[in-house]
Amino acid sequence: MFDLLCNICVKYDLDWINNLCAQTYDGAASMQGQYSGLRSYVQEKNPRALYVWCFSHVLNLVVVDTCDRCISIRNFFGDMQVLISFMRARKRTAIFLEEQKKCYPNDRVLRIKNFSSTRWTSHDKAISVIENKYDAVMNTLEILSKSMDRDCSSTAKNLLEILSSFKFVTNLLLMKKIFAFTTPLSKYLQFSSIDFIQALCIVDSTTKKIKNIRTVQCADDLLMEAKQFAISKGLTEIDFPQERVRRKKRMPGENTSDQCVTKPDDKFRTEVYFVIVDQILSSINSRFEGSRTILYDLSLLSFDRILDVNKGLIVPNNSFSSLVKWIPNLKLNELRNEYFSFSSCLMKLQKGMALEQSNTIRFESTQSCNDSENSTSSEDSENEDSTIDKTKLNFLQILKLLNSYNLISAFPNLYTAYKYLCTIPSTSVSNERSFSKLKLIKTRLRSTMHQTRLESLILLSCEKDIPIDLEEALDKYASTSTLLQKSLLFK
Numbered sequence: 001m002f003d004l005l006c007n008i009c010v011k012y013d014l015d016w017i018n019n020l021c022a023q024t025y026d027g028a029a030s031m032q033g034q035y036s037g038l039r040s041y042v043q044e045k046n047p048r049a050l051y052v053w054c055f056s057h058v059l060n061l062v063v064v065d066t067c068d069r070c071i072s073i074r075n076f077f078g079d080m081q082v083l084i085s086f087m088r089a090r091k092r093t094a095i096f097l098e099e100q101k102k103c104y105p106n107d108r109v110l111r112i113k114n115f116s117s118t119r120w121t122s123h124d125k126a127i128s129v130i131e132n133k134y135d136a137v138m139n140t141l142e143i144l145s146k147s148m149d150r151d152c153s154s155t156a157k158n159l160l161e162i163l164s165s166f167k168f169v170t171n172l173l174l175m176k177k178i179f180a181f182t183t184p185l186s187k188y189l190q191f192s193s194i195d196f197i198q199a200l201c202i203v204d205s206t207t208k209k210i211k212n213i214r215t216v217q218c219a220d221d222l223l224m225e226a227k228q229f230a231i232s233k234g235l236t237e238i239d240f241p242q243e244r245v246r247r248k249k250r251m252p253g254e255n256t257s258d259q260c261v262t263k264p265d266d267k268f269r270t271e272v273y274f275v276i277v278d279q280i281l282s283s284i285n286s287r288f289e290g291s292r293t294i295l296y297d298l299s300l301l302s303f304d305r306i307l308d309v310n311k312g313l314i315v316p317n318n319s320f321s322s323l324v325k326w327i328p329n330l331k332l333n334e335l336r337n338e339y340f341s342f343s344s345c346l347m348k349l350q351k352g353m354a355l356e357q358s359n360t361i362r363f364e365s366t367q368s369c370n371d372s373e374n375s376t377s378s379e380d381s382e383n384e385d386s387t388i389d390k391t392k393l394n395f396l397q398i399l400k401l402l403n404s405y406n407l408i409s410a411f412p413n414l415y416t417a418y419k420y421l422c423t424i425p426s427t428s429v430s431n432e433r434s435f436s437k438l439k440l441i442k443t444r445l446r447s448t449m450h451q452t453r454l455e456s457l458i459l460l461s462c463e464k465d466i467p468i469d470l471e472e473a474l475d476k477y478a479s480t481s482t483l484l485q486k487s488l489l490f491k
Contacts, residue, residue, distance in 0.1 A: 002041040003028060005403055017046050021326070022144035024052040024425040026432075027061065053290060054428045055199050056187045063182055067123075067175075069279040074172040077123070079162050082110050086155055087140070095143055095429070099136040107132075130163075131172060134233055138163060148210050151417040166237045170226040170268065177213070177222065178276065180328075181206050188261055190429040195395045197302045199426040200291065207284050210277060219273045240264030255377055298323075298421060300339070302390045309343040320417075325337060327420050335413040342411055349405055395421045437461045451459065 009016045023042060025031035030052065032039045067073055087096060092112065100109050110129045116122040130137055141163070144156035162168055186208045187200055214219075230238040244265065262270075299305055300319055303399040309315060320339070324332045393401065399418045402408060408415045421459045441457050442449060448455075 008345045015297045020049045022050045022424040026057040056427045056429045065283040066280040096140045099139045192430040195425045214277045219269045306343045338411045338414040
């Protein structure tokens with residue numbers, strides 16, 4: 001992998017040993033291994049190349065930790081996987097689609113998506129389909145339980161019993177509530193225009209929201225919602241079954257008492273609800289801790305911190321020391337003076353003569369993110385708008401603000417610092433989307449395609465937003481042969 005990186009940089013004349021300042025990969029050992037990973041080889045040649053673990057992959061591991069922490073939730077996803085595998089058969093899917101048309105004639109027909117081990121947002125989609133199409137799922141299993149196929153009828157009967165239990169309904173609504181926080185965060189962390197500080201801020205914001213639901217009242221509200229759901233669907237089990245009292249025989253010389261019986265609702269709170277919420281909070285803190293170690297000096301350049309300095313916040317004397325070690329030819333004293341001068345005039349620059357231009361800059365990241373997503377629902381856009389404060393500028397927008405006012409010569413060190421900060425990637429998801437394109441382009445009918453043609457087709461497929469002059473492309477194609485010149489070019 002390291003040799004391939006070196007060959008590509010040599011091919012395109014990229015001096016990564018001197019100019020590479022940051023790198024981000026997933027959690028694979030071949031990429032971030034401490035001794036033989038690509039990260040270690042790169043930092044051996046260029047120690048200034050910071051390493052950032054891809055935020056999207058870290059969040060995926062957080063969800064994995066959460067779902068594997070509790071036995072009840074682990075079994076819940078096992079039952080979900082069995083249901084999805086069972087419903088993937090063509091005839092069973094056709095029955096499920098037909099039942100949806102009967103139960104929900106005015107709604108869109110949906111299919112249950114298969115689970116993905118790398119994209120845990122697929123679990124959220126499957127849960128959403130089962131909750132919204134619960135009647136159709138139950139009717140489908142009722143029909144399949146009467147099938148002449150013994151395996152089909154037995155599996156359908158078992159799944160029907162599992163899905164009609166109050167425990168399954170409660171776990172379904174609990175994981176829907178958890179994914180309501182993690183899925184918008186996962187989509188937001190995949191945006192190509194997000195910067196490092198923004199990513200950590202949105203992670204902290206999501207953590208605060210999850211902390212707010214760790215109360216007995218929220219757990220009781222979830223149980224009440226599950227009971228109302230069970231009643232509305234006509235389920236026979238609308239509460240947790242009562243456990244039998246276990247009595248121990250008193251032996252000679254012993255003073256034993258009956259085992260304390262915990263109420264089913266209290267048992268759910270302590271063994272499921274609070275366990276899941278505590279696990280996701282601890283996983284976020286532990287897995288994102290490595291990214292916070294490089295945050296100290298970077299946070300001083302954020303929009304909020306600059307405003308706080310303008311209001312009188314004291315800046316430590318050793319601030320920007322790590323930036324000087326990271327960025328070559330950066331002068332510490334001049335950077336501090338430029339920082340204080342810029343903090344005193346930032347709001348004036350934002351509200352000055354380039355107000356319309358700054359407003360365009362504010363919304364640029366949101367527009368580019370919407371264009372990069374193949375399909376984004378209106379609900380996702382509302383979540384994004386509520387999460388991002390458009391009155392705050394990120395690193396890239398502050399950099400454009402300095403360009404728009406021609407202040408590069410006035411703040412040379414500060415401008416250089418912002419240029420380096422804008423290159424710190426918080427995610428590698430946008431690059432990995434090319435792997436999905438590879439499956440669509442290099443099919444079994446195109447297995448003999450050469451590397452040069454494959455790279456060109458992938459480039460055309462991935463970079464659709466780049467405008468292409470069709471006339472110029474036609475002229476270049478026609479100039480490759482005399483026959484094409486006669487057929488395509490006008491005389």
